[in-house]
Amino acid sequence: MNVMVPEHRAILHCDLDAFYASVEQRDHPEYRGKPVIVGGGPNDRGVVAAASYEARAFGIHSAMPLQTAGRLCPDGIFVPGDGQKYEAASDAVMALFAERTPLVEPISLDEAFLDVTATEHLFGGAESIARALKRDVREQLGLVLSVGVATNKLCAKIGSDLRKPDGLVIVPAGGEEAFLAPLELGRLWGVGPKTREVLEGWGLRTIAELAAMDVSVLETRLGEHGRHIWERAHGIDEGVVIGDGRTPKSVGHSHTFDRNTLDGATIESMLLALSEGVGRRLRGQQLRGRTITLHLRVAPFETRTRQRTLAEPTDDDLKIFGTARQLLRDALAEDRRNGRTSPVRLVGVTASGIEIGRQMGLFDHVRTTRLNAALDAVREKFGDTALDRASARLRERRRFSDRRTKKST
Ligand SMILES: [Mg+2]
Structure with missing residues (x-):
């Protein structure tokens, strides 16, 4: 079978906006348009798990102590949160992703990378897939999804975050470096507060300024890490999307x-x-x-x-x-x-x-065969991306239950 191998990868980063708070607003129409704070009461000792955009206008953000949130917004709607409900909503979203590609890598309950390199021709291109997912998530699940589309994970991830809420950012192939150039250093993977302080000490502010540095200088001063962030500043990221290979219950x-x-x-x-x-x-x-x-x-x-x-x-x-x-x-x-x-x-x-598995019709069989052949060809070119890995979703779930436990102590 003749299979066209694309010139570059097509990666989506999909991220639900204000996830827990949006689920609460979806299920409680009386919460809509109001500041909703998930995580506990305004006098509890825990931290905010999620804040609706209306609550963010008061300066509330996740990981902030609930008592601080209570002072900033005493009339806010404070809800304890319902891990099971969020897991069910997450499962539904991930299932929509899985309809477009078998290569879905969940990062948390509300966030996943999708590699659609092998499947985009079946659905009219990566941008069409992104638009269709946003529509399906809104119409079928009542939630809002932001998507970044790029040739690698780095640019897709930064793209999904850039125009939230309800964002769609497409980084064209070859345009990665230009896309990153004007952004502030802190957006780059590997540039945490410490590295950022060092770079800013050298007078660097934007990713373009980091990219313009001599890589050997960065290597001398920051070691291997220096070369990695310099490569990323040029829009280079070879990280692969690792499908979790799971079957929904x-x-x-x-x-x-x-x-x-x-x-x-x-x-x-x-x-x-x-x-x-x-x-x-x-x-x-x-x-x-x-x-x-x-x-x-x-x-x-x-x-x-x-x-x-x-x-x-x-x-x-x-x-x-x-x-x-x-x-x-x-x-x-x-x-x-x-x-x-x-x-x-x-x-x-x-x-x-x-x-x-199901009894497949002829068309399905042809389509599946084509899909598998396309996947194999892509793996040959870009490396085997179909490795199984313990799902990051489990970590997220534990984090949520830890938070609930903490709150009650
Ligand atoms: Mg999110």
Whole structure:
């Protein structure tokens, strides 16, 4: 098979804006447009885990003591945070990433590198993938994603951060050095407060000024580190995106209604849209689910789940919908029998009991073969990027639970 090998890599860095706070604002419409501080109460001893953009306007940022945040913004909405909810939102976002490329390297719950070098031709180019991801994350998950697109991780990462929130920065191939030139030194990997102090002591302010230095001078004074930051200042970064090779335990979508509803038709049509989303994601990752779960949150906070395990695992929208709808009708009928009619606040559907692989049609087979051939060709040129590595997400999860533990002591 003839495979075109691209001239350069196509890397995306995707980063959700004010992640924990945005999840809270999504799930609590009354929080929207207001300063939301996640991490605990204004009198607690812990630190801020996340602040909404409205809270940042008061000078609040993550890692700041909660009590400081409480003084800066006494009327802010302080919430303890819900690690499980953020993990579920993260899983949903990562699953969208995985639809575009198998090479997804999660950096934390809300951040990942994607190498789309081998797959961009399937989706109309790296910029189209970036725009589609931003749209899907907004429409399907109610969150806002900033993306940087570049030929390496360094420029993609700096790009995603440059125009937050809702940013999209594209660094053209060959334009890496010019892109970095006007930026301040601290944006460069490897230039922490200590190195920065040294460089500023020499009168350097911008990345361009660092790039203009004689590399041998940097090497003499800073050793190997000096050469590394000089290379980065020239936009050079060979770091590869390492796919985490994981299979999700479940694939699910949910929707919170703006107004609680008792209308069966409204709930069912939403359930259809959600089931289609789940089916599409399963097919995108070549997965099938054996168990379908319906989630219902009724006013005010009671959450109910009902599930059914199918004879055969499925990735079919209508099979998922049919099962979820029956579960919904059973649940509502039971409520009526018990004389309860609580309006529905949230409806969700999840496929679990995930199995890899499905019976592929001819087109799928051709596409998969092409994809694999393209991946192999890219690996040959740019190195094997498909190594497994312990996921950084685990570290992030532990960090969050540590924070919660600390807070309660
Ligand atoms: Mg983020």
